[in-house]
Amino acid sequence: MAVTELGWTGVPLAMFAGAIRVSTPFLFVSLGECLTEKSGRVNLGLEGTLVFGAMSAYAIAYLTGSPWLGVLVAGIAGSCFGAIHGFISKLPKVNDVALGIALMMFGTGSAFFLGKSFIQPQAPHLPSIDFGFWTSIPQLKVALQINPLFFVGLAIAIAMSWMFRTTRIGLIVRMTGDSSATALAMGYSVDRVRLLATTVGGFLAGVGGSFLSLYYPGAWNEGLSSGQGLMAVALVIFARWSPMMCFWAALLFGAAGAIGPALQSIGISQGYHFFNAAPYILTLVIMIVSISPKRSLRGAPGELSITR
């Protein structure tokens, strides 16, 4: 294996590679949350959904030998969690933020409980598509081996923004999120729209979890997520409820996460804690610089409890 040393130029390349490798779970969870929040509900529980999705995908892939079946089951498990959230929050006086925290605890707890015996076995991984056939630089070649779920996520982001902009369904979801009174007046069941949006959102978060356990890093254990689902939910606010912005935010977050290891690999390791915290520092700085009180809530659904 002839590896040419890239030195400093390796850092941007690593960030590019990291963006593609790490972003997919963030993308799926934030798209799921974006849909949910657009309908006027907040589901903070997607961290639990992500973890449960990761566990169930790994277990099913191991037991059946089919990773794609694992992805599907993760999605179905996720939509069950979403449906529970959607169903309970429609009861009067139930706080959707609190319920999300409860389901996060329940989801991670059940995943850890059921997942004990799947930590050690090796499940088959999802395949990747080789887009690096044209280059002879090994680092780039590897960076361009991309999992199909990344493109599925991109396609969903594009489809979702198109849906919100031009389709009838998108309009109904947005209307439910902006003013339940209007939606009610137009004859739509606010609860049903929100239930469906939360269920689909849960499905996406579950699929995001399957990427973690079945592709990258490609193993199941209790430290697998370490808060990625919670962060992805927060990224929706950062992305101002735009699906395409969710895509870019996820890429940015993935790229920033690669800074720490990449700098250490070329010998810059003093203060590595701050490099490793780069995604969080960068997100905060971008928010401070780019958001002003007047514009911050542009795109925010009017019914959302956390933005009122």
Next chain:
Amino acid sequence: MSDLPISRRRLLQTASAAGVLGASSLGLINPARAAGLTIGLIYVGPRDDYGWNQAHAVAAKALKLVPGVKVVEEENVPETVAVTKTMESMIELDGAGLIFATSFGYYSPYMVDAAKKYPKVQFRHAAPLWSSKDPTNAGSYFGYLDQAHYIDGVAAGLSTKSNKLGFVAAKPISSVLSNINSFLLGARKVNPKATVQVIFTGDWSLPVREAEATNALIDAGADVITCHVDSPKVVIQTAESRGAKTCGHNASQAPLAPKGFITGAEYKWETIYKNYADTLAKGGTLPNMMAGGYDLDFVQNTPYGAGATPEAIKAADAAKAEIKAKKAYYVGELKDNKGNVVIPAGTSYAPYAPWIDSINFLVEGVQGSTT
């Protein structure tokens, strides 16, 4: 008569439960007598993490085979007041007479304080921290894994083509730093051009960052990867998929890397726990300090995998013989990677020298910083 055995069993259960409770409240449990002894094992993470905790849990099964001994286990106990309360709960509610605390951070102040509070209970801790100033009912047991990492280094030094070795490490603490240093010194023994690039992830279990670190090391030209994190599965798997060779850590990762696995540094906790079990079965007293490396069979190397070249195997086997004979490999003159002399010429530190326990630098040839 048919119902008698049941009622008798129930009677015995009640009696023994009462006995344990009564004995514990009076502090009458004699740890030297195995019969009726309850042993409490405490883990910092999940028992089946495929790493540090699992290695302990598997090896500690030896204790369960001692007749009359009951083992109770608790996992995911953080290094806070929670471990104090877990130890006390094991003593007060389960009547434990011997506690094994298996994580570094359990020792001070938690275990030391508990040992003072419960002088009749025996405590053992998995790190070489006990000293004669500490309570005599406390103690330490440990395997010097740096010796096995040294063997890894020897094998890796002859298996690399780029002369760049990669090390994914959790935190820059002494036990990790000494493993990194030993790995480099092993590699340099057989390949003076070898260097080790280290990446710290910042915590013991961060799978995504461990995978990223592995990729970054390989992108920077490393072609042999090893690690010191709680669960090395992700690192080994990622390196194998990138076509790099690997050395394991903690337990055998050979099945994860059928193409590139060289060898790995493994604890052999079962030697220690079996030794304890035998002592208990005979009614003997547990020693306060039980630490060792290759010579006492407390550490070992995973059988060579497909990634090890014949000359690497030969050199590594030769190095093993030297280690077993306690030959020093921290030999002066040795500089750290900032250029300071850490061992002057003519001085050397043999395995088990206390000096090795408090290493806080990286030797020359390792790229990385301890802060």
Next chain:
Amino acid sequence: MTVINPMSSEAGTTLSPVRVFFDQVRTASEYVIIPLLALAVTCILFSGLLLILGQSPVDFFELLWRGGFGTPFSWQNTLTRSSPLILTALCVAIPAQLGLVIIGGEGALVLGGFMAAITALPFLGWAPPAVVLSVMAIAGVTTGAVWIGVVGALRYYRGINETISSLLMFYIAIAIMNFFVEGAFKDLANPNKPSTKSIGDANMIGKIPGMDVHWGFVVGIAVAVILWVLMNRTTFGFAARITGGNIRAAKAQGLPVGLLMISACAIAGGCAGLAGFFEVAAIQGKANASLAAGYGFTGILVAFLARQNALAAVPFAILLGGIAAAGGLIQRRMGLPDATVNVLTGLMFVVLLVSETLYGRIPLFKPRES
């Protein structure tokens, strides 16, 4: 439009004081009976789960009781575990009255504890313990107050959502603490667990006499009472709750919304910082990575269970402390994984939230119409 105040009309009628008292008890009992009902339902659901797994629910709940509350030892275990939770729950509950959802209290706890530990360093060896501890407490509380106060300021001046910024700042707080604990403030006496220098046994906060519980528990309850009074019996609290109800109306009435937000966040952060101070001064004696033990996140759970009421945070903190205390016993005796109690807590939280929908719906608890 004439508004008839039901309270005054009731007072004007000839209802006997005894009857009024029983009426009040009856309506108030709603807040006790519904949660108890929810706990019972949780137990039934969880028992079903255990039966599916082939475990005995009777054993489980017996151990839960014994490990958490059944013996004097268990009580002390429970109370010790609950002390930081009271304070971290207040870190969530106070801003929540203004409609702010702060989930990064753990960051304030970690930095508060760290600052408390390093501020003590110049005083060690010559200053009396009372001085050292006061300085540490001030440092811890101030650091926490500034840390979450910044979150409030970012929300008010820059419009940055407080949930996301407090979460981001939690990760940054951990990086700051680790950087200094592994670097400038590393005490070489702990080569394998990077920590600041220990404040020494003489400077440690002792236990409550006759108990194995440190003073943080008492202080936590005192702070909860003070903050309950502040939020429910003062103009500040009244203004804060108006802001939480409708921020536009609050602004229209000329309330200092920005000041209210920032001070509520600062109070919250101060509570978390105080929890960090107790971790250092009563338990560890030094700052290290163990400060981030998840108390801040469990505190979120406690605050929501307590419906953001400062006083109710105390019993719920004790409940969760008890479950945590019993978790170990359940693991040991039944061989169930540690996540079992997380499943139970999650389930209990979900059922309690569902039960919220019952408030005001059960005729028995409704005030009698005159």
